[in-house]
Amino acid sequence: MSLLELDGVKVHFPIKKGLLFDRTVGHVYAVDGVSLKVEAGETYGLVGESGCGKTTLGRSVLRLVDITEGSVVLDGTDLAKLPGEEMRRFRRRLQMVFQDPLGSLNPRQNIESILSEGMIAHGIGKDQEERREKIKAILDKVGLPSNALARYPHEFSGGQRQRIGIARALVLEPDVIICDEPVSALDVSVQAQVINLLEELQEELGLTYVVIAHDLAVVRHISDTIGVMYLGSLVEEAPSDALYAEPKHPYTKALMSAVPVPDPEVEDKRERILLTGDLPSPANPPTGCRFHTRCPWAQAERCATERPQLRDVGGGHRVACHYAEDIASGKLTLTKGEVVSATREGVDDNPETDTPAKIPAQAEKISKAEKPAKTEKPAEAEKSAQAEKPVKAEKAEKAEKAEKPVKAEKAEKPAKAEGAEKPAEAEKAAEAAEGEKSVEAGKPAQAEKPAEADDAPAEAEASDAPAEAEASDAPEASEEPGKAV
């Protein structure tokens, strides 16, 4: 039994019109049937673009918005059906950290008063003295000095305010904390502090988090399980590493391909899946699969009529897509949208001097470079081209990176490189996230890569083209097959 279970949660906001008496003319389907389970002590990450309903879902768990349908079960109690006063008392076990650290703190109350509010509401601590002791202990835990008590929210910095917000949730000793974009309003350096604090507190107090965010790196870093939302429903749910290693839903693929990589070489070759159109209005969602209007792999009949349910595709990886397997195996080709280089959209910072005839030659060079990768790896790269196994493709990718400067001996058909490139795409996004995973990890990676790139031209013994041209043209050459597909 999971600690928190959501089953078919729907939150529909009525759209009202009328002069004197409002009548309902429609609904905004903010959350439209979400089922998920959060295990005790784990962190569930919820990602999705603005307006996809992730915040509303978070609020519905605390019943800050009315749940239209479905159940929210915390530890065996269905919160959706609790009457007002019982729900109020139950809120002690479910707390929330808000996005805007200043806006979520009452500007007229000092910190002691803000932190006492919840305890007074739930009758914790018999007098102010006892409550103050507790508040001091919590302030210490979140790294705020105890002289903060008499001060007011506007006298603190953004990161401090967010820690006050966290302390406010903690004083009630909740089981579950819902963090609604806990760091998106903060500086990057402060984000790291707050995220580390959240992780430490989880470790120390055994907290369960539901983290709502749009920052993929943040979510990956902190979450055990990640759910991807699109237009009010979950499209994919998987253990964090599995999701980033191999996103299966077309929307997740597109989302992940947008993450930049802190490695100039990989970044140069990163490809983005460009979605067409905008997010449809949640007041008038598309029929069938909510994503079919923008999905690059959308199929004619089924996608527009039948709404896919989340189904397990192995290893706890759940996808709401009829064709997840076919897309993964490459059976389906793009029907719309396009895959472009992430770094060169419309900007020609390195004017093409090659004639089209030369391009296959360039592509050859890439595949040549792959070939000498040590031992069995080239073979695997080939295999992956057919079997589309990204894990292996990753290895090939890495080998390619490492072996680039080595002179190529044997020609390979560009088609192979093309095959290897596609599954690798997802990997690159994953690597990007890996690179960003923590600030500390990201920096050394960045520092090393340019150095490598510098060495490359010097060591290269290319005879038919200047070394410089090779280094800079290579990524473009590798793109060509991708576009052709």
Next chain:
Amino acid sequence: MAVATKSEKIQRLAELTAVSETSTGASLWREAFRRLKSSKMAIVGAVIIVLFVLIAVVGPFLAPYSPSAQTWRGEVFPNQGKFVGARDGNWFGLDHLGRDLFSRMLVGARQTLLVGIVATLIGLVAGFVIGIVSGAAATLGGDTGRRIDSVIMRFIDMMLALPSLLLAVSIAAVMGQSLTTVMIAVGVVQVPVFARLLRGSMLAQGNADYVLAAQSLGVRKRRIVLSQILPNSLSPVIVQATLSLATAIIEAAALSYLGLGNPDPAIPEWGVMLAQAQRFFSYAPAMAVYPAVGIIITALGFTLLGEAMREALDPKLRG
């Protein structure tokens, strides 16, 4: 990379972000007061108000003559246009019945202040109650609350639709001629203003994240209204109350001028004095000028203070 222990990291966090030991928390009210003190406009306004209040309190004791005794009745002949202007002993001259104008001004200040304060209080208290009920219902009452709010607001709209002076005249006409009538009439006119203002201010705060945060903490609704929403909604109401004192004095004067004020000649009031002076304005303009200037200066004092408070309480200027 060396891994700092958890407590070390948190300790470091605390050091990095430590607030200086000496400073104590400054609430927004306190900061607003600090800004108010450094505002010239506020000081001028406050000085005028303090002088006015002083006169109102001690004026009757300072007055050299009785305000109602027609001591110099024989020296003024209103019918012939013969008046007595400022002279030694009667610094403001005499009125049409031979009473000392200076004494009447001093004594009348109390009535004028009383009208202003009581009328504003009536408007403030009634408007506050209506506004808080309406605002609370609209922000936390759900669908039922919104309906209650809607009904209250339509009622307030009806009050607002009537011209304020006309409403006051009708009330005065119903209740008869007295100072109390004037106070109530002027106060009632202010009710919808305060009610709307407080409700609007509460609605704006009702959507704030900290209200949501209080709800998620499990704070009771009544407490959310009283300790979260209300303190943040008060600024515009306080400013309006200060400005209202000025308009209340002017409106009371207007009603008195129209002859709805206190008919008792023994208790002078600036508005009534102004009304009486109008008949003789062509012969003795000074008789009208003194109460008029008194009213203008007093209203100016309240207006200046009100404007200064508006600036001091403006959250955008929070420094």
